[in-house]
Amino acid sequence: MSITALLVIDAQLNMFQPNPVDRATEVLERLKELTTRARAAGATIVFVRHNGRPGDPDEPGTPGWAIDPEVGPAAGESVIDKHTPDAFHGTNLAGFLAAQ
Numbered sequence: 001m002s003i004t005a006l007l008v009i010d011a012q013l014n015m016f017q018p019n020p021v022d023r024a025t026e027v028l029e030r031l032k033e034l035t036t037r038a039r040a041a042g043a044t045i046v047f048v049r050h051n052g053r054p055g056d057p058d059e060p061g062t063p064g065w066a067i068d069p070e071v072g073p074a075a076g077e078s079v080i081d082k083h084t085p086d087a088f089h090g091t092n093l094a095g096f097l098a099a100q
């Protein structure tokens with residue numbers, strides 16, 4: 001049995017404002033489209049949020065750390081925090097996906 005999941009990684013406010021990544025508007029629009037389609041299909045959506053170091057734009061608890069509200073998460077959707085560029089290293093992401 002195969003379950004479809006959408007992983008949304010690092011879709012945090014610091015990526016889109018005030019100093020956006022390259023093609024930020026297009027990236028955000030694509031993420032909105034993908035999350036809308038995944039929700040309509042009943043797919044599992046998992047948001048992976050990066051926890052930066054003190055002073056980083058994605059330092060936990062700062063405005064830039066928050067997931068962009070234009071994409072989610074919606075009620076009941078999971079957020080997994082990471083501390084390295086690898087979403088699986090030191091997180092429960094693999095176990096969470098396996099449990100689905």
